[in-house]
Amino acid sequence: MKHTIEVNGLRKVFDQNAAIKDVSFFVKPGEIFGLLGPSGSGKTTTIKILTGELGQTAGDVSVLDVNSHLFGTADFRSRIGILSDNSSLYERLTVYDNLKLFCQLYDAPLEQIDVMLDEVNLKEARSKVVSKLSKGMKQRVLLAKALIHKPELVFLDEPTSALDPGNAAHIHRGLQKLNEAGTTIFITTHDMEEATALCDRVAFLDKGEVQELGSPDTLRYKYSTHAFHVETFEDERLVIENESGNADKIRELIANGEVKSIQSDNPTLGQIFLKITGKELV
Amino acid sequence: MNTQRIGAIFEKDLKDFMKNMMLLMMPIIPIVLALIYSRLGGDEGLPIPMLYLIVGVTFSSVTASCMMTMMAEENEKKTLRGLMLSPASFLDIIIGKSLVVGLMSLVALAISLFLVGIEPFLNVQATIGLILLFLFFLFLGIGIGLFTKSIASTSAYLMPVMFLFGFTPMIDFLVLGEDNIAITIADLFPVMQLIKMHDTNSWTSIGIVAIWAIGAALFTYICFKKSRTDD
Ligand SMILES: Nc1ncnc2c1ncn2[C@@H]1O[C@H](COP(=O)(O)OP(=O)(O)O)[C@@H](O)[C@H]1O
Ligand SMILES: [Mg+2]
Numbered sequence: 017m018k019h020t021i022e023v024n025g026l027r028k029v030f031d032q033n034a035a036i037k038d039v040s041f042f043v044k045p046g047e048i049f050g051l052l053g054p055s056g057s058g059k060t061t062t063i064k065i066l067t068g069e070l071g072q073t074a075g076d077v078s079v080l081d082v083n084s085h086l087f088g089t090a091d092f093r094s095r096i097g098i099l100s101d102n103s104s105l106y107e108r109l110t111v112y113d114n115l116k117l118f119c120q121l122y123d124a125p126l127e128q129i130d131v132m133l134d135e136v137n138l139k140e141a142r143s144k145v146v147s148k149l150s151k152g153m154k155q156r157v158l159l160a161k162a163l164i165h166k167p168e169l170v171f172l173d174e175p176t177s178a179l180d181p182g183n184a185a186h187i188h189r190g191l192q193k194l195n196e197a198g199t200t201i202f203i204t205t206h207d208m209e210e211a212t213a214l215c216d217r218v219a220f221l222d223k224g225e226v227q228e229l230g231s232p233d234t235l236r237y238k239y240s241t242h243a244f245h246v247e248t249f250e251d252e253r254l255v256i257e258n259e260s261g262n263a264d265k266i267r268e269l270i271a272n273g274e275v276k277s278i279q280s281d282n283p284t285l286g287q288i289f290l291k292i293t294g295k296e297l298v
Numbered sequence: 299m300n301t302q303r304i305g306a307i308f309e310k311d312l313k314d315f316m317k318n319m320m321l322l323m324m325p326i327i328p329i330v331l332a333l334i335y336s337r338l339g340g341d342e343g344l345p346i347p348m349l350y351l352i353v354g355v356t357f358s359s360v361t362a363s364c365m366m367t368m369m370a371e372e373n374e375k376k377t378l379r380g381l382m383l384s385p386a387s388f389l390d391i392i393i394g395k396s397l398v399v400g401l402m403s404l405v406a407l408a409i410s411l412f413l414v415g416i417e418p419f420l421n422v423q424a425t426i427g428l429i430l431l432f433l434f435f436l437f438l439g440i441g442i443g444l445f446t447k448s449i450a451s452t453s454a455y456l457m458p459v460m461f462l463f464g465f466t467p468m469i470d471f472l473v474l475g476e477d478n479i480a481i482t483i484a485d486l487f488p489v490m491q492l493i494k495m496h497d498t499n500s501w502t503s504i505g506i507v508a509i510w511a512i513g514a515a516l517f518t519y520i521c522f523k524k525s526r527t528d529d
Contacts, residue, residue, distance in 0.1 A: 067383060068383075069379075069382070069383060090300070090385035090386075090387070091385075093383065093384060093385040094385045098383050100379065100380075100383070102376055103376065103379065103380055104375050104376045104377050104380070105377070106310065106314055106375075106377060107375070108314055108317040108318060109310070109313055109314060109317070113310070113313060116306075116309075117306055117307075117309075117310045118380075118384065120302060120303070120305070120306030120309075121303050121306050121307075121381070121384040121385060121386050122384060122385060123302065123385070161380070
């Protein structure tokens, strides 16, 4: 398999409004790929098309070498894991019974329930009724549910958007571990820090099109002015271009002991997004 | 169709049913009705129309109502999406649920009929009639369940189903004239046809109930097609 996900000229129209105009990208086996964009930019719609929940208006989509017209088959469904936005659990049943259902539906061994509960750190909640869990705990159960059949590829639609930083960090560590074990991860988020920390490559989605695509490091270098930002003890802030002619100027500042701090321009993904689209990510 | 997945849905829905007070109340309705009637019946047992009233109440308040409530809840709580994205097919999901609803209907009906006494009632013809009537109410429940997005909105559909198809024998209490149009129409309704079947031993009545069941199946199919096409 060359690419885990291939999307070419994807278009999706909802009653005359194009939510996705023309989107193309691919995801390599074993990578964590992030689709970033403000709300309403079409992230969920893209995931729904990639998982067969929605059909596309035009374009070619293939996932795990399966063409989109076969996304409804049980075989394809059992190879992917999905944590969708507003997924939910059976509130009256226990955590165990919820996971048992999906174990059976995905034909996974029941031992996986305890393995996954351990993985998301919820062993103590095994026999608790779901309605008694906190939001963060529910989200972790949903993650366990999405991964219980050891899928080759998982889709995560804003997995941490409703979580506090502690819970989010916990989930991030779990995802990194999962990825190290070989699982390809497709994640959407509007949280730039999350994307920077997790993703091997990101695509910026806006106005129904991919506006930029690359690894966070590459993008941060590409959109850097490469200038040095110097802060002196006199609270002066200097911007010095990264040019050979400026070497003496910087050397002099340092030699005179005037430099409080010095940094190269290194924009965050959020700043880059703003630069490209004129929009804040919220 | 996959028996393991059907079994998984059945197990989940059965557990959920046993913890859902609203659903658990439904089988109580025909049982209470049967208790009241059994006090009225005396030695001769209940007249056939009364027995079929209990049957109609069971199938409308347990079969149809539980089915639509369960499906509406899956829609409302967004759990249906998780099932649909799993390898389970829609048919697996519906069959698993129908088995739970069927089991509950059977239990409620057995207890109710036991309370009122069933000797003159159950023969092969009547059993076939009851199965067809069950399917009619089951399809009605599935069809409505497909388009109701919330539990609250099911009651708007449940009332007409109960009064039109469940309580049809009650129309005799309305003291309308013999040739009243309402009576003529009501006579064609499935529960009335089964009552007629007892008087005449006619298979025509079974045929008419079968047509009702097929009609309900078609209604379910149309609802299914419609719910698949609106994205
Ligand atoms: N089922 C639908 N019917 C009509 N419009 C929709 C539907 N789903 C999404 N949209 C529209 O498509 C656009 C993208 O939505 P979505 O994919 O949910 O964005 P995101 O997940 O990035 O917030 C929005 O303008 C939204 O209103
Ligand atoms: Mg979304």
